[in-house]
Amino acid sequence: MGRPLRRQVRAAQLTPRVTAATPGIAAAALAAAPRREDAYLRVEEVGKQFGTFVALHRVSLSVQAGEFVTFLGPSGCGKTTLLRGIAGLDPPTTGRILQEGRDITHLPPSERDFGIVFQSYALFPNLTVNANVGYGLRGAAWPRARARERVAELLGVVGLSDQGEKYPSQLSGGQQQRVALARALANEPGLLLLDEPLSALDAIVRQHLRQEIRSLQQRLGVTTIMVTHDQEEAMGVSDRIVVMSRGRIEQIGTPAEIYARPASPFVAGFIGHSSHFEAVVDSPAGMLVAGGARLPAEAARPLLDGARVACFIRPEHLRLAPPDAAPPGALKARVTGGEFLGPSCRVSLEAGALRLLAAVVPAELAALGALPGAEVAATLPPEHLMVFAEDA
Amino acid sequence: MPDAVLAAAPSRPRLSLDQQVMSWGLWLALAFLLAFLALPLGTLLLRAFETPEGGFAGLANFRTYATTPALLVAAWNSVWTAALSAVIVVPLAFGYAYALTRACIPARPLFRAVMMLPLLAPSLLPALALIYLFGNQGMLRGLLMGGSIYGPAGIVAAQVFYCFPAAALILAVALSTADARLYEAAAALRASRARIFLTVTLPGARYGLVSAFVVVFTLVVTDFGIPKVIGGQFPVLATDVYKQVVGLQDFNMGAVVGIVLLVPAVAAFLLDRWASRQRSATMSGRAVPLRPAPRAARDRPLLALCLVVAAVLVGIVGVAAWGSLIRFWPYNLSLTLDNYGFSRFDAAGWQAVWLSVRMAGLAAVLGTAIIFVVAYVLERGPQKGQLPGLGRFAATVPLAVPGLVLGLAYVLFFNHPANPLGVLYGTLAILVLNSIVHFYTVGHLTAVTAIRQLDPEFESVGASMRVPVWVTFGRVTVPMCLPAILEIAIYLFVTAMTTVSAVIFLYGPDTKPASVAMLHMDEAGQASAAAAMGVVILGITTAAKLAQLVLGALLGRATQAWRR
Numbered sequence: 027m028g029r030p031l032r033r034q035v036r037a038a039q040l041t042p043r044v045t046a047a048t049p050g051i052a053a054a055a056l057a058a059a060p061r062r063e064d065a066y067l068r069v070e071e072v073g074k075q076f077g078t079f080v081a082l083h084r085v086s087l088s089v090q091a092g093e094f095v096t097f098l099g100p101s102g103c104g105k106t107t108l109l110r111g112i113a114g115l116d117p118p119t120t121g122r123i124l125q126e127g128r129d130i131t132h133l134p135p136s137e138r139d140f141g142i143v144f145q146s147y148a149l150f151p152n153l154t155v156n157a158n159v160g161y162g163l164r165g166a167a168w169p170r171a172r173a174r175e176r177v178a179e180l181l182g183v184v185g186l187s188d189q190g191e192k193y194p195s196q197l198s199g200g201q202q203q204r205v206a207l208a209r210a211l212a213n214e215p216g217l218l219l220l221d222e223p224l225s226a227l228d229a230i231v232r233q234h235l236r237q238e239i240r241s242l243q244q245r246l247g248v249t250t251i252m253v254t255h256d257q258e259e260a261m262g263v264s265d266r267i268v269v270m271s272r273g274r275i276e277q278i279g280t281p282a283e284i285y286a287r288p289a290s291p292f293v294a295g296f297i298g299h300s301s302h303f304e305a306v307v308d309s310p311a312g313m314l315v316a317g318g319a320r321l322p323a324e325a326a327r328p329l330l331d332g333a334r335v336a337c338f339i340r341p342e343h344l345r346l347a348p349p350d351a352a353p354p355g356a357l358k359a360r361v362t363g364g365e366f367l368g369p370s371c372r373v374s375l376e377a378g379a380l381r382l383l384a385a386v387v388p389a390e391l392a393a394l395g396a397l398p399g400a401e402v403a404a405t406l407p408p409e410h411l412m413v414f415a416e417d418a
Numbered sequence: 419m420p421d422a423v424l425a426a427a428p429s430r431p432r433l434s435l436d437q438q439v440m441s442w443g444l445w446l447a448l449a450f451l452l453a454f455l456a457l458p459l460g461t462l463l464l465r466a467f468e469t470p471e472g473g474f475a476g477l478a479n480f481r482t483y484a485t486t487p488a489l490l491v492a493a494w495n496s497v498w499t500a501a502l503s504a505v506i507v508v509p510l511a512f513g514y515a516y517a518l519t520r521a522c523i524p525a526r527p528l529f530r531a532v533m534m535l536p537l538l539a540p541s542l543l544p545a546l547a548l549i550y551l552f553g554n555q556g557m558l559r560g561l562l563m564g565g566s567i568y569g570p571a572g573i574v575a576a577q578v579f580y581c582f583p584a585a586a587l588i589l590a591v592a593l594s595t596a597d598a599r600l601y602e603a604a605a606a607l608r609a610s611r612a613r614i615f616l617t618v619t620l621p622g623a624r625y626g627l628v629s630a631f632v633v634v635f636t637l638v639v640t641d642f643g644i645p646k647v648i649g650g651q652f653p654v655l656a657t658d659v660y661k662q663v664v665g666l667q668d669f670n671m672g673a674v675v676g677i678v679l680l681v682p683a684v685a686a687f688l689l690d691r692w693a694s695r696q697r698s699a700t701m702s703g704r705a706v707p708l709r710p711a712p713r714a715a716r717d718r719p720l721l722a723l724c725l726v727v728a729a730v731l732v733g734i735v736g737v738a739a740w741g742s743l744i745r746f747w748p749y750n751l752s753l754t755l756d757n758y759g760f761s762r763f764d765a766a767g768w769q770a771v772w773l774s775v776r777m778a779g780l781a782a783v784l785g786t787a788i789i790f791v792v793a794y795v796l797e798r799g800p801q802k803g804q805l806p807g808l809g810r811f812a813a814t815v816p817l818a819v820p821g822l823v824l825g826l827a828y829v830l831f832f833n834h835p836a837n838p839l840g841v842l843y844g845t846l847a848i849l850v851l852n853s854i855v856h857f858y859t860v861g862h863l864t865a866v867t868a869i870r871q872l873d874p875e876f877e878s879v880g881a882s883m884r885v886p887v888w889v890t891f892g893r894v895t896v897p898m899c900l901p902a903i904l905e906i907a908i909y910l911f912v913t914a915m916t917t918v919s920a921v922i923f924l925y926g927p928d929t930k931p932a933s934v935a936m937l938h939m940d941e942a943g944q945a946s947a948a949a950a951m952g953v954v955i956l957g958i959t960t961a962a963k964l965a966q967l968v969l970g971a972l973l974g975r976a977t978q979a980w981r982r
Binding site: 113114115133134135136137138140141142144146148150151152153161162164209210212213215 | 433434435436437873875876878879880881882883884885886889893894897898
């Protein structure tokens with residue numbers, strides 16, 4: 027049991043970066059991050075082609091020891107292809123993959139060091155939970171007694187000590203998921219791969235289990251890569267997120283980074299909610315013209331006059347005021363609809379040609395009288411406008 | 419961490435032990451199908467273009483065929499009797515299957531069991547029973563009003579009996595996969611029952627109907643036993659092949675007729691594949707299964723139909739069984755077991771029965787192992803290149819090859835002086851191999867269906883834990899697929915016990931199967947002994963079917979814990 031302990035230490039050292047929430051520290055972490063040599067796993071220029079279809083375009087990234095990295099993207103973005111490449115289930119067509127400095131690009135899965143949990147769990151239905159977890163504990167290294175101890179230990183870790191004699195079909199979805207996790211960890215792999223591990227569960231179990239996976243991962247210090255299309259899940263558990271789209275990496279960063287400073291229009295639109303509109307850079311520097319309105323935006327300062335840009339703004343950053351108390355520079359907007367979401371309300375607005383979303387706490391909404399048809403004054407804070415030059 | 423990172427040697431694509439094992443398996447599978455399917459059929463094809471002296475004949479043999487009126491008449495006879503049989507049997511089978519799947523009738527399992535009865539005996543048995551009833555000394559001969567049962571009438575009647583289970587099975591499957599929501603929608607739109615039947619039920623089953631028609635047509639065209647026994651002077655393709663090869667020893671013309679026989683079978687096979695592709699596209703995965711509610715106006719007539727059909731099926735088998743116990747039909751109707759003393763009628767005697775059991779048993783054991791492993795390798799092995807696709811295609815070809823054609827191909831291939839596999843000729847081994855290949859496709863499809871129901875990641879999970887693929891195969895795949903494996907084994911056993919056409923050219927002096935002995939006894943005019951042999955075969959296959967039920971139930975209980 028020496029290896030997991032060692033990782034535990036490493037994980038502890040990583041914690042400050044993990045919790046980095048303020049942009050400053052996150053940026054420092056990014057700068058300090060992947061020094062090539064000390065990465066646990068390196069993916070270099072990895073590409074994958076199925077016939078004429080390119081599933082992955084020369085993707086590069088590295089994962090530190092003990093880190094929890096999530097591949098996030100819509101279906102068909104190549105995230106599962108990349109994971110299966112790392113697992114050796116579908117080796118890449120170009121590039122190479124190094125684990126602890128060893129080139130594993132073309133090694134068969136059985137010669138690599140990883141455990142995997144599939145979306146379907148792929149538990150063996152005809153074997154008991156004990157036999158499932160102990161499936162890989164065979165050969166000279168695992169005498170029966172030791173294998174039995176290890177299975178008991180793992181079931182204890184995932185909280186299923188009393189379920190060992192049952193068959194998978196007798197367990198709930200969440201329990202099956204934990205068995206799959208225990209089975210993947212049985213051989214003490216250096217790398218844990220999770221392929222959409224929670225997507226088969228209902229919402230409440232998911233939320234609970236993902237925190238459990240995270241705390242287990244931190245306790246064992248095992249380097250983990252998870253694939254998901256659920257951004258909330260990715261944000262909730264990851265040290266870093268790799269946002270992917272159409273076989274390319276859009277951005278790699280901590281959850282706070284990719285939310286606050288998306289690197290591309292895709293990330294801005296995909297992560298969290300945001301209103302999107304087209305604009306043109308105007309003078310003086312830092313001024314945009316969108317749908318007839320002039321908007322100051324800090325992010326537009328370095329851009330050339332006349333450049334076409336895509337703008338995004340998050341609903342929670344939009345500030346609303348009654349029309350008679352409009353702050354200077356506010357846009358006149360008409361309320362077109364409202365959704366009650368519990369802790370907040372999402373209000374849809376039309377300001378000239380701009381369609382905007384604003385998040386408002388219910389009490390404030392009542393004070394504003396922002397019912398459909400009402401007029402409000404909307405302010406788009408210049409520091410929160412996310413601006414991307416359109417490539418053309 | 420070591421600084422040797424940059425020095426890491428680049429790795430090359432290579433196969434793991436698992437993948438090597440799988441690709442060896444693939445090569446072995448292809449070698450098996452090549453040696454015992456492709457090469458024999460190729461030989462048959464070549465022989466059709468050879469002169470009797472071994473030179474190249476071009477199309478001369480086919481020209482001779484096309485200019486021999488007797489042969490052409492046989493081809494036409496085959497086609498029209500097959501079409502007529504299909505036209506009669508498909509509506510009957512549709513009614514029966516409809517009653518089983520869409521109506522509330524009692525004793526459904528019993529009706530299902532009775533429906534399978536014709537499959538358990540050689541096709542000669544119904545022909546013999548019809549001769550007992552309507553033959554020259556038949557009890558009900560008067561009903562024919564001067565007509566003769568020997569000829570097309572007898573062939574069609576016996577074929578309707580013999581092909582009924584195949585058609586009913588296909589239609590029962592087609593009718594059982596109905597989406598209840600379509601019926602609810604139609605009823606909500608106030609469609610009448612007749613309109614619902616015409617607009618929902620029939621379109622839903624139309625590919626099943628095509629399949630059933632095609633399968634019956636092929637079965638009739640390629641069946642040999644029935645026309646041999648009851649066909650009289652009425653020539654058909656199947657008996658022509660036999661006549662050319664066994665009677666005239668003209669192997670080249672036999673090959674030509676065999677190829678002619680192959681044409682409708684291949685056409686039917688392609689049509690059926692087209693139909694099944696269409697069918698799979700029409701069913702959505704989220705259909706709600708239809709559960710029929712009782713309705714007397716529908717259920718009673720259907721029950722009556724089922725009772726009549728079941729009575730005829732049981733009755734025909736019963737007549738054959740009774741006939742086998744009669745001392746001298748129809749003059750001395752006292753009962754006796756004399757007809758079961760087979761050594762009085764045929765030199766092989768009861769040896770033929772034991773040989774058949776050995777042959778069918780070996781075909782079941784070896785065939786199931788081969789079929790299942792090959793299906794597994796084709797499904798779960800490396801999918802690179804053309805080989806797996808080629809293997810899958812080859813595995814479906816036997817369905818399109820009539821037994822007579824395959825048997826003839828085996829004779830020509832294994833009896834060739836230059837063939838090192840020639841030692842197999844006349845042995846039990848060639849009978850076993852021929853049976854396995856002849857009935858390969860149905861077993862293959864059963865295995866593929868079972869394997870596809872398993873999670874596709876089982877092997878990946880095993881590999882990630884460094885468990886070799888053969889361990890996962892033994893610990894997970896085989897136990898999970900045991901019901902399918904049992905079904906394949908029993909299917910092979912039963913078909914190998916009852917087949918005549920595939921083995922008629924292949925048996926040797928010491929290896930005469932019971933079904934062939936049955937044919938010979940009938941040829942020798944010993945109809946009662948032939949019927950007795952048929953009853954013995956029926957008894958053995960019924961026992962095998964019952965064993966399947968018992969074993970299946972035991973397996974079910976043993977594995978109940980993990981099956982929901």
